Amino acid sequence: MPTDNQPKSPSPAPPTTSGAAPAPAGTDFIRQIVAADLASDLAAGRPPRTIVTRFPPEPNGYLHIGHAKAICLNFTVAAENGGRCHLRMDDTNPSKEDVEYVDSITQDVRWLGFDWGEHFYHAADYFERLYLFAEELIANGKAFVCDLDAEQMREYRGTLTQPGRESPWRGRSVQENLDLFRRMRAGEFAGGARTLRARIDMASPNIVMRDPVIYRIQHSSHHRSGDKWCIYPMYDFAHCLSDAIEGITHSLCTLEFVPNRALYDWVLDQVDLSALPSRPRQIEFARLNLTNTVMSKRTLRLLVEEGRVSGWDDPRMPTICGMRRRGYTPASIRAFCESIGIARSDNLVQFAQLEFCVRDDLNRSAPRVMGVLRPLKVVIENYPEGRVEHLDAVNNPEDPGAGTRKVPFSRELYIEREDFQEDPPKKFFRLAPGREVRLRYGYFITCTGVVKNDAGEITELRCTYDPATTGGNAPDGRKVKATLHWVSAAHALSAEVRLYNQLFTRENPARVEEGGSVFDCLNPNSLELNTETKLEPSLASAAPGQTFQFERMGYFTVDPDSRAGALVLNRTATLKDEWANVLRRGGAG
Numbered sequence: 001m002p003t004d005n006q007p008k009s010p011s012p013a014p015p016t017t018s019g020a021a022p023a024p025a026g027t028d029f030i031r032q033i034v035a036a037d038l039a040s041d042l043a044a045g046r047p048p049r050t051i052v053t054r055f056p057p058e059p060n061g062y063l064h065i066g067h068a069k070a071i072c073l074n075f076t077v078a079a080e081n082g083g084r085c086h087l088r089m090d091d092t093n094p095s096k097e098d099v100e101y102v103d104s105i106t107q108d109v110r111w112l113g114f115d116w117g118e119h120f121y122h123a124a125d126y127f128e129r130l131y132l133f134a135e136e137l138i139a140n141g142k143a144f145v146c147d148l149d150a151e152q153m154r155e156y157r158g159t160l161t162q163p164g165r166e167s168p169w170r171g172r173s174v175q176e177n178l179d180l181f182r183r184m185r186a187g188e189f190a191g192g193a194r195t196l197r198a199r200i201d202m203a204s205p206n207i208v209m210r211d212p213v214i215y216r217i218q219h220s221s222h223h224r225s226g227d228k229w230c231i232y233p234m235y236d237f238a239h240c241l242s243d244a245i246e247g248i249t250h251s252l253c254t255l256e257f258v259p260n261r262a263l264y265d266w267v268l269d270q271v272d273l274s275a276l277p278s279r280p281r282q283i284e285f286a287r288l289n290l291t292n293t294v295m296s297k298r299t300l301r302l303l304v305e306e307g308r309v310s311g312w313d314d315p316r317m318p319t320i321c322g323m324r325r326r327g328y329t330p331a332s333i334r335a336f337c338e339s340i341g342i343a344r345s346d347n348l349v350q351f352a353q354l355e356f357c358v359r360d361d362l363n364r365s366a367p368r369v370m371g372v373l374r375p376l377k378v379v380i381e382n383y384p385e386g387r388v389e390h391l392d393a394v395n396n397p398e399d400p401g402a403g404t405r406k407v408p409f410s411r412e413l414y415i416e417r418e419d420f421q422e423d424p425p426k427k428f429f430r431l432a433p434g435r436e437v438r439l440r441y442g443y444f445i446t447c448t449g450v451v452k453n454d455a456g457e458i459t460e461l462r463c464t465y466d467p468a469t470t471g472g473n474a475p476d477g478r479k480v481k482a483t484l485h486w487v488s489a490a491h492a493l494s495a496e497v498r499l500y501n502q503l504f505t506r507e508n509p510a511r512v513e514e515g516g517s518v519f520d521c522l523n524p525n526s527l528e529l530n531t532e533t534k535l536e537p538s539l540a541s542a543a544p545g546q547t548f549q550f551e552r553m554g555y556f557t558v559d560p561d562s563r564a565g566a567l568v569l570n571r572t573a574t575l576k577d578e579w580a581n582v583l584r585r586g587g588a589g
């Protein structure tokens with residue numbers, strides 16, 4: 001909503017985060033651990049190790065803002081210590097993965113501003129080595145081939161309060177296990193018929209340690225290894241060994257992996273790592289949760305597949321590609337990830353904090369233009385018909401180097417409907433009958449009359465202008481209380497503008513009620529199409545991806561759907577936190 005005052009500085013304090021306050025960037029517990037490890041090398045008289053981290057997405061969906069947090073953490077912790085960060089496709093599950101996702105992931109990480117150099121890896125490329133590690137476990141009596149099916153295995157597993165029972169196949173000899181495992185690899189058995197399990201402890205209080213499956217049979221093609229394999233390693237087996245193979249020093253992951261750390265370490269303890277560069281260490285941090293947003297890839301995929309959004313890059317999606325299309329900048333996403341810090345316990349971050357970072361960055365970089373979203377025609381009766389003046393407009397008050405442009409002014413203009421009230425309440429300072437206001441970069445105008453249609457709706461305003469107020473100031477020093485943006489009617493470009501609101505009305509949509517679905521709180525008004533917008537003509541050459549500040553109205557980015565003569569823009573962000581007001585009024589659910 002337009003405000004009477006021009007936005008001067010965008011810098012109210014950023015909204016705060018709920019939950020445990022994370023440490024400021026640079027001093028969080030992960031950086032402390034890394035610093036302590038380097039210090040211990042020095043103390044022991046060793047050369048300090050090279051810090052190596054990795055970002056290990058599973059290529060089964062598009063990256064989202066939660067991944068951005070992990071990406072920023074891994075790449076910056078490595079860079080701060082002169083180390084490196086690998087990009088590794090954690091592609092051990094053939095059924096849900098695809099090269100489409102691999103391509104989008106690399107594009108998104110690069111777009112965020114990070115560079116993995118030559119360190120681009122695939123867990124699938126380690127299948128042979130992982131297989132040999134599995135044989136090593138078998139040879140050491142630490143793994144066995146089990147014939148229980150999935151349901152029996154669940155039964156044997158026990159519960160949080162009850163220990164599990166040992167599989168009847170647990171006592172197979174090393175020789176029999178090796179033979180069966182090789183035949184599993186050779187494709188002799190049907191999918192799911194047998195598994196390879198670690199031989200640990202069925203009575204462990206940590207269920208993850210109750211003889212977990214480390215290989216399963218699955219006769220499906222893999223997007224990278226093709227039909228070479230019909231047995232695939234499980235995450236807990238593949239991940240720690242992939243880390244060790246690559247010489248990862250600090251394997252940073254989210255809190256849900258705390259119970260898996262015991263297995264991570266167990267596997268590394270059982271095999272000979274002496275030929276490998278390092279023994280990695282798993283450290284968990286809190287995942288990012290954002291208000292009114294879901295981050296589960298499964299739910300995001302459903303939104304796409306059920307057509308509830310236009311695709312993975314729908315500007316309402318929390319995906320990196322959606323945010324890019326919406327006009328969020330890499331710098332603003334990085335600034336956001338830094339601002340939320342790294343904590344050890346889960347919290348919920350306000351979406352407004354992300355928008356704050358977006359506005360803060362765009363305020364510096366986005367050129368200003370005038371655009372009227374809900375036009376109301378103004379006829380300046382004492383302005384000569386056919387005359388056009390080209391007024392100087394400032395491109396960006398935050399950037400003196402951005403210069404000025406010419407904006408045409410003529411007898412017929414559009415202003416924003418909500419900038420006029422026929423019967424204004426006390427605190428309304430904008431245009432009203434008999435009242436004088438300033439047109440941005442132009443003249444003072446005074447409203448002299450109102451034209452209505454048969455339904456009594458205002459269709460046009462009649463005004464006069466004061467030719468002496470050129471440049472926006474009155475020579476006699478008289479003041480006006482409002483400055484309005486406007487567009488010359490004869491020169492205006494028409495555009496389709498897509499106005500976005502939150503996709504979910506509930507603060508924490510992931511917390512679904514009994515029998516409910518996350519889609520129960522889908523916001524029916526998350527997309528509002530505006531086809532009446534009028535823009536100043538300088539936007540005629542605007543290209544997809546360019547972002548502008550429409551003065552007083554917010555930030556808007558040209559959408560790839562745009563065609564010459566048919567502009568389409570996405571609202572990137574409002575100038576102020578309008579959504580908070582909508583929620584406060586109870587308007588959206």
Ligand code: ATP
Pocket residue numbers: 055056057058059060065066067069070252253254286287288289295296297298
């Ligand atoms: P899935 O639901 O398929 O397990 P995932 O979101 O965990 O999805 P991965 O591809 O396994 O996706 O994630 C890659 C990395 O990103 C992991 O290290 C994971 O811990 C991290 N990550 C995922 N979601 C978040 C989040 N919301 N906040 C911070 N890090 C995240």
Ligand code: MG
Pocket residue numbers: 058
């Ligand atoms: Mg995961």
